Amino acid sequence: MEPAGAPPQGCAPAREAEEPPGSPALPAEEPQGGQPAEPPPGEAALPAVTGRERCRRGAGTQGPGGRAARGRGRRAPGRRGGEEGGRAARRPRVTVDSSKAKTSLEALKISLRQLRWREFPFGRRLPCDIYWHGVSFHDNDIFSGQVNKFPGMTEMVRKITLSRAVRTMQDLFPLEYNFYPRSWILPEEFPLFVDEVRMMKDSDPSWKPTFIVKPDGGCQGDGIYLIKDPSDIRLTGSIQSRPAVVQEYICKPLLVDKLKFDIRLYVLLKSLEPLEIYIAKDGLSRFCTEPYQEPTLKNLHQVFMHLTNYSLNIHSGNFIHSDNVNTGSKRTFSSILCRLSSRGADVKKLWSDIISLVIKTIIALTPELKVYYQSDIPAGKPGPTCFQILGFDILLMKNLKPMLLEVNANPSMRIEHEQELSPGVFENVPSPVDEEVKVAVIRDTLRLVDPQKKKRKDVQCQTLEHVSEAKEEALEAGAGDGGECEGSRGPEAGLPSLCLKQVFPKYAKQFNYLRLVDRVAALFIRFLGVKGTTKLGPTGFRTFIRNCKLSNSNFSMASVDILYIDITRRWNSMGIDHKESGMCLQAFVEAFFCLAQKKYKSLPLHEQVASLIDFCEYHLAALDEKRLVCGRGVMERRSAGAPGQTDGLHLTPAAHTPLLSRTAAAGKFADYRNHRY
Ligand code: ADP
DSSP: OOOOSOOOOSSOOGGGGOOOTTOTTGGGGSOGGGOOSOOOTTTTTOOOOOHHHHHHHHHHOOGGGHHHHHHHHHHOOTTTHHHHHHHHHHSOOOEEEEEEOGGGHHHHHHHHHHHTOEEETTOOSSOOSEEEESSOGGGSOOOSSEESSOTTHHHHTSHHHHHHHHHHHHHHOTTTTTTSOOEEEETTTHHHHHHHHHHHHHHOTTOOOOEEEEETTOOTTTTOEEESSTTOHHHHHHTTTSOEEEEEOOOSBOEETTEEEEEEEEEEEEETTTTEEEEESOOEEEEOSSOOOOOOTTTTTOHHHHOOOHHHHTTSTTOOOOSSTTSSSEEEHHHHHHHHHHTTOOHHHHHHHHHHHHHHHHHHHHHHHHHHHHHHSOTTSOOOEEOEEEEEEEEEBTTOOEEEEEEESSOOOOOEEEEEEETTEEEEEEOHHHHHHHHHHHHHHHHHHOHHHHHHHHHHHHHHHSHHHHHHHHHHHTTTOBTTBOOTTSTTTTOOOOSEEEEETTTHHHHGGGTHHHHHHHHHHHHOOSTTOOSBOHHHHHHHHHHTTOOBTTBOHHHHHHHHHHHHHHHHHTTSOOSSOSBOHHHHHHHHHHHHHHHSTTSOHHHHHHHHHHHHHHHHHHHHHHHHHHHHHHHHHHHTTOOOTTTTOOOOGGGGOSSSOHHHHHHHHHHHHHHHO
16 A cells, blocks of 8 residues: 655745736735725634744745745745746736635645645636635636535435435345345334344344444444344334434444444545545544443443444544554554454455445445436536545455445544643644645645646647647647656645555446446436426326326326335435425335336346436437437528428427436437347
8 A cells, every 4th residue: 555645845935926927816815895804814823833834834824924935935945946937927827715624624725736736715706717715616606616525415415315325226226236235214113123123133043133223413433332132122212303324333343442333434536427536545543431341231231332423432542642653543444454463364355345335335225316406506507516525434244345424524624633731721722643644635625637738738629730839839838748747847846646546437347237237317308398396296297207108008197106205205205305395316216126126027127227327318218319309400401591380399409418418418319229139
């Protein structure tokens, strides 16, 4: 393993806040809305600083001093000075609005200084290239650039929603999705939970399970407890009042120094369509603070033994803050891997299992995320593009099998922790382990989404046509850097190699067969009709059935309506989202599975579903082709001066196919014809 965290690049040059000549951004550095020129939010509350940190901060902070710092920067270009300063000045710097970064602000600031990008801590009147949000996509209205959150992600990774999404995949591919503990959703699945546990106990009397109850929407171990039996009063007493997930407890975790620990891995979802996933080479390992024992009635309540949450264990007298990444209650994951490797463990296999877990989990989340995305950022309307850093919490079993515990939409990016100096007196102090891992993740996420990288690549393409001219220009514009391999004189010169490694589409071939629900979601979105909704009305459902030619003498349109009403009513009664009426994606998926089972009786479920998707896509592609031909005929008639009787016919398939492009649809039609018949 290469170390993921990059040692800081020393003091950032004082020209950090320098204004590139002619930049239109100048006035925007003023605080908005007549705010006094005071420190940006969060700056005043900065933790105590190390020498190294003080050096960085002093050199680069805009803050109160956006202007002052800028002035300083001009007079003293800093270490890199003249040659490179001149080059950078000609290149507009990437602008980042950090006004809503919240607790990730400090790590973001360090990253921006390392990249020499421009931070706008108070926001900016003009649009920024990137908006860094601490919490969710919906922090404000943004119409361009990139935001570091996807709409709907917070909802998608709630315990119940995640369990549901994984469950759908487990129904289709039980072996591929066995990395998530068996789970039941409460209150609706309580009777199922009781029945299944009874059945399993009957069939194997030696099975002595433990279950962990996790309230939906909880975090940091809040409200979590262990039980040995579904009849436990703590559970039965709170079922109706607090929706939760109850999960099989993993009793035999891998221990290090006799302690249970989990892994926090950082994953970048760079794009939803096409799917692009990166995984950070290093993460954090968070340790319990009491030696582990398998759960018994006596130790069930000992949170320091069973729950690895940092927020809980920090209150234990045994918690060890360490300024070393290999020891203490929070360590780097790479230090654990080194240790495992020295014990002869197959670390390569472990990594490949983790990569597979991450890709499969994201494949489970993408269908619904696409529904949220098209609702918040409808195709054709101005809006930002999104990317997001996710925190994957993974537990290693004794046999080194990684198990997914949960996904965090807002993983903590704090790089300092609270320390009690004397009773009741706390101070924030830097945490070297957090800083090493998190700054690298943020910085390299920014490098991957760098809007100017694309521009530089375009410049490079042009240079192929004008080689001699371009050599000089490329040097001047820093265009020598392509992809991840930065030229030594490029804008990324001096930065460490990326800590984020692409895993998708790199391994797409191995995982694409799992993306069935994605294709079902594409059908769903096509029939949503009015943009901006997430639920399908009865007319949309009927049109889907009709266009895909799914009704026949055995399945009348009256049965279609009954199917729609039954499933929609049940999903809506689960109290998931009452804001809109209609059929949500999960309900549509259930209806789709029903139809697939009806139509292709003898096949395994995933083959039934795949066959029905092929069938639907075939008929829709045929329909699109027909519309295209009609559309062409109409256009020809129009251009030939035929009367304009076609207005309002909506013949262009593009209007009906937000995700399936016209050519893709036609291609599918041809594929189906060539391969199926
Ligand atoms: P939270 O969001 O509240 O942190 P988690 O799902 O991460 O909830 O659970 C909290 C902790 O409980 C985990 O960090 C882990 O130590 C432990 N845990 C959670 N689920 C399991 C499980 N199925 N088996 C064993 N331990 C678990």
